[in-house]
Amino acid sequence: MEFKNEYLGEFYQDEEYEKAQLLWLWYDYHTEVFDRSLWSARDETAVTLTTPLAHSESNRNAMKIREYMYEVARRYNISSSAMHKAKTDGYRNACKMQNRMDTYLALDRLEEFNFINGQ
Known part of the structure; x- marks a missing residue:
């Protein structure tokens, strides 16, 4: 652990972890947009799929x-442990989906996700 983080209480993450966080934010946004297009009910927390076909389509899309x-993570040498740490991060899990979508859109305007499509 970084000295500053351990002793001064400052938040510090490296570029690998930041890219992993961006990848999960990208994933959450694109799966949520797709899920909202299916037969579902939703609130500010998440989409609730209402039919077996919607569940199947959602799962197929999420897997893709x-x-x-x-694949992008491998291209940028982002380790599976960094991906797992970003996936299980307390902020990601505590955040309402609409907040994550809004964050994605704000960061997308700043072109933070260009690395995903190799731009």
């Missing part, structure tokens, strides 16, 4: 997006 996300 996750495979691409991990």
Whole structure:
């Protein structure tokens, strides 16, 4: 652990972890947008799929997006442990989905996700 983080209480993460966080934010946004297009009910927390077909389509889409996300992670040498740490991060899990979507859109305007498509 970094000295500043351990002794001064400052938050510090490296570029690998930051990219992993961006990848999970990208994943959350794209899966949520797709899920909202299916037969579902939703609130500010998340989408609730209401039919077996919607569940199947959602899972198929999520798998496709996750495979691409991990392909990008490998391209940038982002370790599976960094991806797992970002996936299980307390902020990600405590945040309402609409807040994550808004954050994605704000960061997308700043072109923070260009690395995902190799731009």
